[in-house]
Amino acid sequence: MNLPVYRHLKINHFSQEELSEILLEELNLRHPVAIDISEMPVADQKDFIYFMEQYFTKRNESFLFPYPLYLIAPMDSSSTQIPIVLSKKDLPKFFSKKESRMNIKEASLANKNKLIQQEIKNSDPNFYLNEIQSFGETHRIIFKQEIERNFYRKLLSQLFKGQTNG
Numbered sequence: 001m002n003l004p005v006y007r008h009l010k011i012n013h014f015s016q017e018e019l020s021e022i023l024l025e026e027l028n029l030r031h032p033v034a035i036d037i038s039e040m041p042v043a044d045q046k047d048f049i050y051f052m053e054q055y056f057t058k059r060n061e062s063f064l065f066p067y068p069l070y071l072i073a074p075m076d077s078s079s080t081q082i083p084i085v086l087s088k089k090d091l092p093k094f095f096s097k098k099e100s101r102m103n104i105k106e107a108s109l110a111n112k113n114k115l116i117q118q119e120i121k122n123s124d125p126n127f128y129l130n131e132i133q134s135f136g137e138t139h140r141i142i143f144k145q146e147i148e149r150n151f152y153r154k155l156l157s158q159l160f161k162g163q164t165n166g
Contacts, residue, residue: 003097003100003102003106004030004031004032004067004095005032005095005096005097005098006031006032006033006034006091006095006096007031007032007034008034008036009022009033009034009035009036010035010036010039011035011036011037011040011048012039012040013040013041014040014044014047014048014051019048019051022035023055027069028063028065028066028067028068028069029066029067029117029118030067031067031095032067032068032069032070032095033067033068033069033070034070034071034072034085034088034091035069035070035072036072036073036088037071037072037073038072038073038074038087040073042075045073045075046079049071049073049079049080049082049084052069052071052082053080053081053082060124060125061125062125062128062129063081063082063083064083064125064129065125065128065129066116066117067095068083068092069082069083070082070083070084070085070091071083071084071085072084072085072086072087072088072091073086074086
């Protein structure tokens, strides 16, 4: 078993046959997926994105869980919920590792994760998305408060320095 690194797919034209080959049950179950549609005509890109959204919506699955799905295309991402990046360089670096074999401990942990990944795949994606967003919002608040606390701590230390020197 290998580490979860990006699985890169390149699609040059929009056809049902080609899509049926890549839209498998385990598309984003084992690896994050980056689909390059940049060489496809713009009209086909829009059709492809619409088709992908419909595919995940009909199956009540998420393109973010258990691993994310990214589209590489030179277009605005405001028209879709699927994350779109301009090039491979813009993909999140977290999964951009060299593909290598896992050691024994990593492999046993990955095997335990298989069941959890399947549970996530079979559950309601909107529930998890809401949970993650509320979790992220809480951490943003903590981050802002920590910045403010550090500012006041620095200010207080400068005031104490001024008192001892003055």
